Amino acid sequence: MDKKRKDNKGRILHNGEVQLADGKYRYKYVDETGKERFLYSWRLLRHDPMLQEKKKTLSLRELERQVEADAFDHIVTNGGNITVLELVEKYIMTKTGVRTTTKAGYRTVINHLKKDTFGRKRIDTVRISDAKVWLIGLQKNEGKSFSTLHSMRGVLRPAFQMAVDDDLLRKNPFSFQLIEVLVNDSVRREAISREEERKILDFVKNDIHFKRYYEGIYILFKTGLRISEFCGLTVSDIDLKGHKLFVDHQLHKRGGYYIEKTKTESGNRIIPMTKEVEKCFVKILKNRQPPNPEPMVDGKVGFLYFDKNGSICYNLHWEHYFKHIVEKYNSIYKVQLPKITPHVCRHTYCSNMAKSGMNPKTLQYLMGHSDISVTLNVYTHVNFDDAKAEINKLSANNYEEIGINTKV
Numbered sequence: 213m214d215k216k217r218k219d220n221k222g223r224i225l226h227n228g229e230v231q232l233a234d235g236k237y238r239y240k241y242v243d244e245t246g247k248e249r250f251l252y253s254w255r256l257l258r259h260d261p262m263l264q265e266k267k268k269t270l271s272l273r274e275l276e277r278q279v280e281a282d283a284f285d286h287i288v289t290n291g292g293n294i295t296v297l298e299l300v301e302k303y304i305m306t307k308t309g310v311r312t313t314t315k316a317g318y319r320t321v322i323n324h325l326k327k328d329t330f331g332r333k334r335i336d337t338v339r340i341s342d343a344k345v346w347l348i349g350l351q352k353n354e355g356k357s358f359s360t361l362h363s364m365r366g367v368l369r370p371a372f373q374m375a376v377d378d379d380l381l382r383k384n385p386f387s388f389q390l391i392e393v394l395v396n397d398s399v400r401r402e403a404i405s406r407e408e409e410r411k412i413l414d415f416v417k418n419d420i421h422f423k424r425y426y427e428g429i430y431i432l433f434k435t436g437l438r439i440s441e442f443c444g445l446t447v448s449d450i451d452l453k454g455h456k457l458f459v460d461h462q463l464h465k466r467g468g469y470y471i472e473k474t475k476t477e478s479g480n481r482i483i484p485m486t487k488e489v490e491k492c493f494v495k496i497l498k499n500r501q502p503p504n505p506e507p508m509v510d511g512k513v514g515f516l517y518f519d520k521n522g523s524i525c526y527n528l529h530w531e532h533y534f535k536h537i538v539e540k541y542n543s544i545y546k547v548q549l550p551k552i553t554p555h556v557c558r559h560t561y562c563s564n565m566a567k568s569g570m571n572p573k574t575l576q577y578l579m580g581h582s583d584i585s586v587t588l589n590v591y592t593h594v595n596f597d598d599a600k601a602e603i604n605k606l607s608a609n610n611y612e613e614i615g616i617n618t619k620v
Contacts, residue, residue: 255272369387439531496516572584
């Protein structure tokens, strides 16, 4: 009869288990490739006390159960020996047909992981706590913004999910809510009030230097166009006879100029022009001074605005224009304007239309949103004054219905 092997506490050891001379337990097994592998722990069972000077880890039997469960579920040993960087690179290879700006975001993550020791970690060694600590460190120690880390996590989470789907991992270590881990230092781009909109438009219209941009700024406030859509407009996109605007592309610049489709399929739209917006386009076309020959970008020609060097104005031009306009205004007047950008114009337009009672589906179409929740939740800014005005209006209507004169 075979003698049962026991540990120094007299407990019977299973096949593959052994207690070493220093007291540590070892388990030997063969993985799915036929290779011998070993597990180690200072404890045999979960309830065994941990040596004070040793780092707390799972017991040997707990580690064994993990291996057995992984084998049953066909989870590959050691995550296939793939590093975080290799996993992200593989994930990006599966993402074909993405936008140029998305590709740039991928490159940013790859470049960071190449320099960061986290990128060299084997994927099966990354725990949820490791992912959290890494992101917290990037925000606290490297000054990465919440927005930047949100974008990075937006690549890492689906990459690790791919590893789960491929049976390389059991759990996704990035499947947590970012807001519960990081400080959200993002500055919310608020819509400005109608009074602030009037002030900046009046100021630009009458300023000797900035008045050349008045029509463009008015159009941004009154159409809700994305700045890249506005910069991409060409003469042929403006139908003055039909009083409409064709929006089906955007202008960007990264290294050089390039044309890209609108942000979503819903971004392709025809926008009706008001008389005031139409007058602005007429003036822009009249004053348009393109270089000779006119620049062509991916087959598009006839852009509306050019800088002093004859280059097509793109989003950064307009960001600078708004910055200098607000700075000059605030240097003159005691009541200051908040930060205003082309995107604030878009927020403001959407908010104003919603407050005016526009049908949400109509507003969704005009904004070019694929999901109406974006229209309602992201761009519509309602404050106490708006709520108060709405309640007063409803109260007045109710009083009129029952014959009470509220104007006495």
